[in-house]
Amino acid sequence: MTDRPKLLGISGSLRAGSFSTALLEALRKALAPKADLTVYRLNGVPLYNQDEDTATPPEAAAALRAAIAAADGIIFASPEYNYGTSGAMKNAIDWGSRPYAKGALIGKPALIVTSSPGSTGGIRAQAQLRESLSATGARVVSYPHLAVPGVGEKVKDGAFTDEKTAGFLLGGVDALLAEIALLAKARG
Numbered sequence: 724m725t726d727r728p729k730l731l732g733i734s735g736s737l738r739a740g741s742f743s744t745a746l747l748e749a750l751r752k753a754l755a756p757k758a759d760l761t762v763y764r765l766n767g768v769p770l771y772n773q774d775e776d777t778a779t780p781p782e783a784a785a786a787l788r789a790a791i792a793a794a795d796g797i798i799f800a801s802p803e804y805n806y807g808t809s810g811a812m813k814n815a816i817d818w819g820s821r822p823y824a825k826g827a828l829i830g831k832p833a834l835i836v837t838s839s840p841g842s843t844g845g846i847r848a849q850a851q852l853r854e855s856l857s858a859t860g861a862r863v864v865s866y867p868h869l870a871v872p873g874v875g876e877k878v879k880d881g882a883f884t885d886e887k888t889a890g891f892l893l894g895g896v897d898a899l900l901a902e903i904a905l906l907a908k909a910r911g
């Protein structure tokens with residue numbers, strides 16, 4: 724790790740006007756003084772198929788794995804779809820979890836953020852994400868649930884319009900950065 728941590732922000736929504744992606748864009752700007760956040764969209768990543776998970780997996784899946792591997796930490800920004808995470812996000816976790824015992828997510832510091840235009844902030848997707856990520860060996864940061872309700876009023880044009888939300892999320896990212904630093908120190 725360099726002095727400037729490299730973060731990967733994976734958006735769980737494929738929608739062009741996604742609030743999940745917008746939150747990541749807002750975080751990217753707010754984090755500019757101390758970390759590089761690359762916003763990653765999952766459009767084009769095929770559904771996980773073990774038959775295709777060979778030495779030459781589909782290009783978009785290989786690119787996702789490489790992006791995860793190159794990052795010091797991952798922010799999973801997910802919508803809530805029917806009380807869980809989106810299929811696109813679960814699929815990304817599945818690709819990131821393989822090959823068995825060599826998955827890009829193994830040992831990777833991770834932060835979960837959910838949002839919704841509704842009043843619950845996507846909080847019901849959090850447990851599923853945490854559970855699936857625990858299966859991959861990712862090191863999910865222990866932090867109060869980062870859930871953003873009424874997200875349409877909290878972020879506009881790729882920037883935060885609500886200071887409280889910005890501070891709340893940046894507190895979570897600070898915990899992620901602390902985990903990354905701790906790990907780097909332990910690895911020497």
Ligand SMILES: Cc1cc2nc3c(=O)[nH]c(=O)nc-3n(C[C@H](O)[C@H](O)[C@H](O)COP(=O)(O)O)c2cc1C
Binds near residue numbers: 801838
């Ligand atoms: C298939 C589907 C299921 C949804 N289920 C929920 C839900 O369980 N809870 C919720 O708060 N919003 C739900 N929504 C509304 C989403 O929160 C809303 O569409 C949100 O903008 C999606 O995230 P995005 O802006 O990042 O695309 C659902 C939307 C879709 C399309």
